[in-house]
Amino acid sequence: MSVLVFDLDGTLVSSMEDLVATLNVVMTTAGHSAIPQEDIAHMVGMGAKVLIQRGLDYNAIPWTEDDIAPLFSHFLDHYAANIAVRTRPFEGVVAALETFRNEGWKLAVCTNKAERLTLPLLKELDLGKYFDAVVGGDTFAVSKPHAEPVHGAIERAGGQVAGSIMIGDSGTDISAARNAGIPVIAVDFGYTPVPVRDLAPDRVISHFNELAAAVAELSTQRPDATD
């Protein structure tokens, strides 16, 4: 059984506005300046803790791990209470997930978002029902770009690595897929400081209605083929 392993933020869901709102509540409550959305877009992808650290760096605030803990806890509380104010699946996501399920694919989420945020968000957007496994940034001891959460998602979905494909929006996802030994399709509408095309994913799509063709192309390549 092959698995389609999806990243969440910037891939399945457009979540930037809610992430920006929460980060800026955390920043301003702590007495720091709010950060413009276009700059925060480059800071997402490694989970909320790293987002906060990058936000402090942006404001040139020196920090230690001890400084991060209360800000992270504020972030979790505020974001959990405002997780889907503006966040929505990208256009075509629901139709694509339904098609893949009907075709017999197993589906998994592998995100660096904390599990306690990921599960409620999927539920709130009525997406949870499509996935055989959901892995968050804190589900395993290490997060993407390590291979372990990708392999864990595939295993928990009841699938096997050979034939599985990752779909993501950032260099973190592309590296995670490479480390996990599976091909990767990048969406070009997500959150990344570098254009994903420059990171050499196997395919790039600009809309979810292009995903089925990209998956079909990669699926016809033998999983053990070398190129």
Ligand SMILES: O=C(O)COP(=O)(O)O
């Ligand atoms: O919350 C983040 O920073 C990243 O989440 P993602 O792995 O779903 O892109």
Ligand SMILES: [Mg+2]
């Ligand atoms: Mg992402």
